[in-house]
Amino acid sequence: MIDKSSPIPVYYQLKNDLISKISEGVWKPGECIASERELCEVYGVSRMTIRQAIGELVQEGVLLRIKGKGTYVCEQTLKQQDMMSFTEIIKQMGKELRSEVVEFCKINTPEHLADIFSLDELYKIKRKRIVDDECVALETVYIPVDYCGYIDMEMLNGSLFKILEGFGYTVDYSQSSIASVIMDDELKNIFSVDKQVPMLKIISKTYDHNNKMIFLEEAIYRSDKFILQVNISRREGKIR
Template identity: 55%
Template sequence: MIDKSSPIPAYYQLKEDIKKKISEGTWSVGQCIDSERELSKNYSVSRMTVRQALGELVQEGLIVRQKGVGTFVCETKVKQKDMMSFSEIVSRTGRTLETKVLQFKEIDASKELKDIFNKDKIYIINRMRIVNGFSIANEIVYIPCDYLDIKDKGELNGSLYKVLEEEGYKIVNSETSIQALLMEDKYKRIFNTKESVPLLKTCSKNMTAEDKVIFIEEAIYRSDKYLLEVNISSKGGGKLK
């Protein structure tokens, strides 16, 4: 099954075939795949080739290796790489998204929010994002009341990005800080779990092309089910110091 005359490296061909088998259900989530020895024999490649293929699949989060036990298929994480709404991310993976609006309320802007928006009245929107039955994200958004023309919180069950685009605001940039959190009891209640799963917190200012801040978001994600990729580059082509 490995074309050794192909310019495509053997480890890459093997990796892609394993990925195909996982996507087709040959090996399902939690199932142990073939051992290194079996893969080496079945594909007529060296153990080193097998290790390289499996190593990259581990890095991609598709499998996990347990020493002395075997190699197991992981549950695929919700993966965010570019600027897009959580709704769009989940939709692209073909999974089911449910949104519970826990709070939609008009409040007086704090001094910090007033300094950012120069507005007196702010909406606070607290939403729980549930993917395939698992509570994955808790998002709290602060946005000036005159940026949203919403009467019913049910309108917030979908993408906030799309709602804002209908109001004439297109989000193209975000300034975000990221930190790890410990799974305290309050988070176990929020995420409806008894497990001590890893958490990721992001705080972001979301802006238009003119750098106008439209909303602030504080979000907490289950990082065992959500992956955030950050691309860092030196735009001027200079050296990083």
């Protein structure tokens, strides 16, 4: 299983093999994996190598160390990296996604959005995003009616990115603010839970390649199910 003559570091080979075993169901979410001593014997590597591989998987949210008990497999979470639509994330993970439209209408631009949108009418689209029959997100999106023309309920079953591309827009980047949210009774009902779970609120302004803001999204995610991975870089005097 481990090729010590390979240019690929041994710990990295080990890490990938552990991931494969988890994917194959050798260790399921919530189960304890083999001990460090057992892994040393199975793979024929040092305990330091085992700890390096496991340490990276802990940092990535794949494994969880519990002092005095062992290392456990975490429940798989949805991870957003770079500019990906929620639909793309779920497709990449091989999971089943469906959208339940909670509200869809045309509205006059609300006062709190007047500084963002100068146009009179907006589409307001509120959707529950349900992954493998479990609601993990509530999205509320505002799009100027003049940008899109006609949108119907059937179109809202898929990606909004794709809808906008159909109207000639290319999504380029977004600017987001992130905050924690305390779950109230309304959110418990929306997410169909009977106890407090951690929530994350992300407000994003999404722009096309001409720096034109094409929609505003206010989304609430279950942060025990969703990870937002932020990559920050400095580019020739321009930071996004």
